[in-house]
Every structure is written in C-alpha cells, then in structure tokens.
Amino acid sequence: MNLEARQMDRAVGAIVGGAIGDALGAQYEFGPAHPDDFIPQFGRGHFGHGVGEWTDDTEMSIPILRQAAGELGAGTSVLEPAGQTAILKEWITWSHSAKDVGNQTRAVLRAIEAQMAHAEGAVLNEIALQASERQHEQAGKSAGNGSLMRTGPIGLIGIALSASSEPARSESASNEPASEKTALAAGQIAQLTHWESDNVDACVLWSLAIEHAILTGEIDVRRGLHFVPEGQRRERWSGYINEAIAPDAHPRDFMNGNGWVVQAFKAALSAVAGAESFEDAVYRAIRGGGDTDTVAAIAGNLAGAKFGLSGIPLSLQLPVHGYPGLDVNALVRLAALAVRGGKPDKQGWPSATSMLNPSWRRTEPVQHPFDAGVWLGSQSSLSHLPESVGAVVSLSRLGTKEIPAGIQSVRVWLVDTAGENNNLDFTLTEAGDVIALLRKQGKQVFVHCAEARSRTSAAAALYAVRHRGASLNEAWSRLNGRAGSGALPHYDPAPFLREAVERIVTSAAR
Ligand SMILES: [Mg+2]
Incomplete structure (x- = not known):
C-alpha cells in the first residue's frame, strides 16, 4: 500500500513517539x-539506562518491528509461526543482557528456553503459548502491562497486512473497516507472554487506535470495541474508555496499580485524550507517576500516530537511542519499512544507499x-x-550511506x-x-535539501530572523542568489513555505 506522505509521517511518528515516552x-x-x-527531562533510568x-x-517492540521490516527473515508475517518464532528468539537473546525484564515476561521466556533445549529447531509460538498459559495458572494472573508496552508496531503491521487484501485507503476515506488482521496480530503477540484476556483486549x-490514527490523524479508541467479545467483557472496556476520555481525566487518576495493563491503558489514554500536542501527551503521562516509562511509551505510540514525526520536537528526538544500537534515524527506517510490508x-x-x-x-x-558557521547547499x-x-x-x-561517518545527522x-x-x-x-x-x-552545521532551492531557503531565512537578528526582508534578499549577490544560486522558496515563514515570524513578533 502506498501511504500518503502525511500518513507515513504518522506511521514513523508512532514508533519514534513510543521510544521517546519510554526514554x-x-x-x-x-x-x-x-x-x-x-x-520531564532525559536522565539516568531507574534500572541504570543511560x-x-x-x-x-x-x-x-524492536524485534516485532524488525520482523515486520524483513530483517529477521523475509517472506513471513507476524501472523505466521515462523514470524513469531523469530521474534521470540530475539526476545530470549535480549533478555540475557537486558537491564530490566518484567517478571511475567522473564518467567515465560525462561520456560520457552528450557523447552527449546529439548526441541532443536522447534516452532516456538506454540511453546510460548503453553508457557504463557501455565505461568498464568501458577501466578493466578498475568495482566501486567508488559504486553501493551510493546504493541506499538502492530498498528503499522496491520496496515501492511491489510494492504494486499483491501483497496488503497486514503485519508479522505475515514470509514475504512478496522483491520481484522491488526486485531489478530495484537492478540497473538500479547499472548506469547501475557495470557490473560485483559492483555489481548488492551x-x-x-493497536487499532494507532492504525486508525495513522490513516486518518484522529484518535478513536472505541472503534476497536467490536473486536472485544460481546457482553460483560466489552461493556467493561467501554467503561474504561469512558473513564479515561472524561474531560478532566488525568494519568494521575490511574496511578495506583498502573503496572496492571488496564490501569496503564487508562493512564495512557487519558494522557493522549487530553493533550494538545505530542509533547503534552508524554509530559502528562509522566506527570501521572508510577510506571512512567511504560505509560509514556504506550501514550507516545498513539500520540506519535496522531501528530506525526513532524509534530515531535527535535529536542526530544535527538537524544533517544538504545538496544540494539539504534537511534531515531534507525527507528524511522524500520518503521517506514514495517508499514510497507x-x-x-x-x-x-528508506533502503537505498543514496x-x-x-x-x-x-x-x-x-x-x-x-x-559563517552554517553552510548551505544541495544534497x-x-x-x-x-x-x-x-x-x-x-x-x-x-539514503542510508549519504552522511559521512562521524558527522551528526x-x-x-x-x-x-x-x-x-x-x-x-x-x-x-x-x-x-x-x-x-x-x-x-x-558545531559547524551543513543545512541542505535536494537542490538548496526552496526548503533550505526557508529554514535559513527563519534561522537568520529568529537567531541572528535579521529582518525577514534582509534574510530573503541576502539568500537570493538569482537576483544579485545572494548566497543561493537556485534560490526559489515555494509560495507555501514563504507564507509559512512569514506567519511564523509575524506570530513570534506579536
Ligand atoms: Mg521500562
């Protein structure tokens, strides 16, 4: 499926948004x-994360994303045993060096490992389901928030999975059917470690809310309710949603016990429902206290899907990084691949080297x-x-190889x-x-777009006005190399960008 540019922005925003909330x-x-x-500020994590x-x-969530991006063996989906086996193997490897693994998750992964020793080359998803159910029975519960915290990629995967079977959906077609495959994948991946039905429902x-936000830019968590079994179970979830989207609801209201998947769901939903921006959503989630990284990761996935990567401050994007040696640019690449199957x-x-x-x-x-410390030019x-x-x-x-090694991108x-x-x-x-x-x-900075014609002119003009004391007229004229001695020989800012720069400068001056 060919997503529109604004939809792709929101798809990658969902993944980056979750990582930012978490960090x-x-x-x-x-x-x-x-x-x-x-x-909230970035700081050393409770479990020693940098x-x-x-x-x-x-x-x-990254193994799920990488599987969908084709990095763990191409040609299989998360709905197939081979796809789920690949994810489980990654989780097991990760769990041996991870700074923190949830109790429920650790118990199930260890049980799978014990089984693996007796069954070389086994398909692991069945083993996982059995271990997950057994763990649930032993503990009497299995509804920690550890399934919901990693579900972000499923909304993207659902879009990719349904692309082959449905006509292309556009932003204008807002009544698109909620994807059955998204619901199926969300439930199956949840139950690999968390058996209880609350995990599946959450x-x-x-995941359906993320998918819908990517496609339409709107938040509607209720649209997935018809995938929750009818009767008491559906009524319960309908009530939870109402609590969380009530006008004055705040994540603080759901702080007690937000390690429970239901409470984490309500906290994250109240964070996003009451937010004016991406930043606002993750700040609200963290102000709620308790399991802040998880609630903010969950909220960040949905808020990122609504506002898009382009709505996330760069000051929040640039510092984030983590296992397995990835940064924000790597997450964008994986997300863009995952949503396109x-x-x-x-x-x-995002695969070409240039x-x-x-x-x-x-x-x-x-x-x-x-x-003089800022350079402008073409790609x-x-x-x-x-x-x-x-x-x-x-x-x-x-492309993947265009920025020389050692230079910040x-x-x-x-x-x-x-x-x-x-x-x-x-x-x-x-x-x-x-x-x-x-x-x-x-740092000395090089700013570029394709030709240094339109976008570079606009960004360079804004920098001059907002940070170098220039007037907008001065900035435009000294950048314009097509008339006179300005810096950029192909200077030609598109009218919509020129107007935006003028709007920004005027509103800042007011
Ligand atoms: Mg955590």
Missing part, C-alpha cells in the same frame, strides 16, 4: 505524581550570510562537505509540496531552531 519516563519510574508545570536510552518497552484496542517505496526509500537524483541542480556549500554536497562541519541538518530524504520531516505536511509551521520552526541548538553545542 523520557525512565528516570521517574516508580516515582510520585507531578504537578502540571513539571517538565540518558536518553529507551528501556524494555521499546527494546521488546493490545487490540490500542518490508519493501521500500518507488524511489528506494536518494540523490542526478537531475537535481547542484549548489556547492556556501556560508550562511548571517553566520550532492554531502559527498564533499567542508571539513569543519560537525552536523548535517537534512530537509530532504536521505539531524533529519527534519519537511515535504516540499503544499498540503503534505501535518505540522508545517511547527516543523519549519524546528528546522530553524535546531540549527541554533547545534551551533550552541559548538
């Missing part, structure tokens, strides 16, 4: 609730007219950057077509501001 919530795990003016490092929530509802798009993104198109005009690196310049450059801000899509999700950006003014402001952030860190 940001890590140092507050098991702590108290916080007031509304509390701003600053900005995600924890078991994201760590366990993961089904959340493991295949890159027609241009080869996205450079030979027909694009070249702009050799040139110094920003208001800051072709990435192969011969000035030696002083320590960070690249990319406004166009990159900051990527801004900015589409050069009117109407294809979910958060145009926000994203453009971020593009200008991240240049200032990198400069403050002492």
